Amino acid sequence: MSEIAQLLLSVIQGVSAGATNDDLTKALSDVPAATRVEGLNILLQQGSIEILKKGEKLVYRAKDPQKKSALPKDADNEEKIVYDIVEKGGDKGIWIRDIRIKSNLNMTQLNKILKNLETKKLIKAVKSVNASKKKVYMLYNLEPDRTVTGGAWYQDQDFEVEFVDVLNQQCLRFLQMKRDNAEKKRDGPLAFKQMSCCTVKEVHKFISDLGISKVNLDEDDLETILKTVVYDGNAERILQSDGSYVYHSVNTPLPPPGLVQMPCGICPVIKNCSNCGDVTAISCQYMKEWLD
């Protein structure tokens, strides 16, 4: 029986796009249909081939033997199926609900299988940063994607505010340093502007040399940080002719506005303030503190 299976496998491996039933009958015309089916079943059980549907026809395709080897020989059918589904999820992982729908297994069984695979260190569960309760599964040896872990800014599931703030300050400091240096040389306004601009690469080098980050930051990470500096209103982002951006620090165009120099500008209850009622200028506590 196994000889026939071997024969079938070699035929299927010969056709890279996958062999149809017709291909098989042509190649092995002396084998009766019933034996062929049995042989295919053996191969399927071993996991050496897979069945795909191409239009109305079934296609048999050989599987990469290296991938197969990750799963131990004694794994049963359900485990294999679940493993396959998780494998297809790639480094983005797959949610348990999706596994259940795809595999058509019931919850208790699926849980058992997943636990089993986890203890065998074949797959792992990773918590997603987008939804803290949502667990996704992926193969054990994969590095989770940035969308799942949140990249360098997340320690487990927590966003590292301090880390981002420190980087933000350092980037700003670098931009300002650059500006101060440019100010010392008097080569006309355009030269000054050009000299105060920095590319992401320069900032990246500066931050790496500082050594404040234990995590390896790439240029994309720093670009996001530089954007926050821009959003803080301390820098500007300028598009270059080659499509890249440069950054330079700027001053605010206005002195602090008059409104915020008195309590009404920052008053949390200004909406309720009126000439009658509980909040009035005369009974105002903020006003009193400010005037005394």
Added chain:
Amino acid sequence: MSADYARLSSVVLEQCFGKVVQSVAECLFAASTRTLSQIATATNLTRKEAGLALAVLIKFRLVSFKASTGNPFLPEYSLKREDVICLLRYSRYIHLVQTKYGNVGASIAEELLNAGSETANGLLLKCLVNAENKTENAESYRDTFLRMIGDHYIIKMPELTTGDDQDDCVPKFLTNECDFFGPPNIDLQLLAKIRKGEASLADATNSIVWGMNYDRFHQEFRDTVMVDAIERKLGENAAECFRYILKLMYCNTDPWQRRVSNHITFVQLKQAIEKQSNNLDLMKHLDQYITLLADDSLGFLRKVGDMGSGQYVVDLEKSFESLAFACVEAVITERFGSKAARIFRVIRMKKYIEQEDLQKEAMIPSKEAKSLAYNLFQEQFIHVKVIKKPGGGGTGPAKSFYLFQIKSKDTVRMLLDTCFKALYNTIERSNFEKSEHKGLIEKSQRLDSIVEAMKERGESEDYIAEIAETFTPPEVEILNKVKNRIKTLSKAELTLDDTIFLLQMYQHHCTTLPTGITKFK
């Protein structure tokens, strides 16, 4: 016009003109036009009182009137609501005149502002009486007055149309655009005679009335705001360059044109600067400074063509949008913290953004980002746009997307109303402090005048000191405290007005709202 502004203008009018005028103005504020009898009934004043109040308001150019459409014998009055706040800017106007024309100019401006509107002779006479002991002579007053007219700071009021025989018709005025700033004939000999009592003011044949041209001042303030912004951001030379650009702009543009100015070419600018400036660095790098201004994100200057080695326009719309939002952002930073300002800027740059993308873009943890964004939403700094995807027919649940956005006009108007409220509060508070310590203030004033009189009489020092001591130390302490408070409040009033002015400029240049700003008023 908001309720906040109504309250503010009411309290301002009370402060300047008293209760009667206040109630008449309040009545007019609420309606577009009213007749005298309507005003009298609504305010419970006699016709005479209401008429007097209207006369005061008309003299100060706060009320205008014209014949009713149905009845040419019946005048209808309306309040120029936007101009009420100008009453608070008097000190700024005088200060500007002082820096431009010195003390003589300042005293002319002061008299003219106090009178509302006045004939040239009457005005100069008042100034001369005030300046009795000073060295300036009548000529210098006349010359300064004429210079101020020439620079459009003082404007001719419309003249009565004559030649109409119907006596009891509502008076009509003749407005002649070309003749707002024609210099009047001032007879100094006649003035001298009047002062000696040999003639009376009625002998002066010239009956043209003059008033302050507020919007000329506002133009000056606007220029200062823009030039200062450039100076802060791009340095002194760029600011000087921009000052020349503005000067050039006024040669061919109505100063209150709403969106953009007419074209200015590089050659024109270069010629102007070479003639008038002695800033070598600016001249050497002029083309660079222009590029710098045109490339800057504030967007004050925009290149529109290559004629005359570069054609530019001053983009007033973009300028005041940038400045007003710099102001809004500063307010948000102070009120909600810098993270909130970051969120606000992210929304402004992205135009529409969802909550999740917002926190990622701003790099703020989701809980904090949500709370800040919702706070901003609650205080109406940002707005939400809902996009609904219909899901009817059982094909699935209806889906909605909630996108944050900024409706800039609404945000600015909200902030402007807050400013009006704050200004109202400072005035109210200051009135309150004054009335609370009325007795004390009056006592100190009485005492001061007594001491003054005693010094003049030459009474002994000991005796004066004894009198002065009736004002006890605790009283002095309280009085100083109150004085300090009032000082802080009036300083706040001035700085608040800066913010109000900036936001009003935004409304003028970036919206189509009626703002009451015209070239001639």
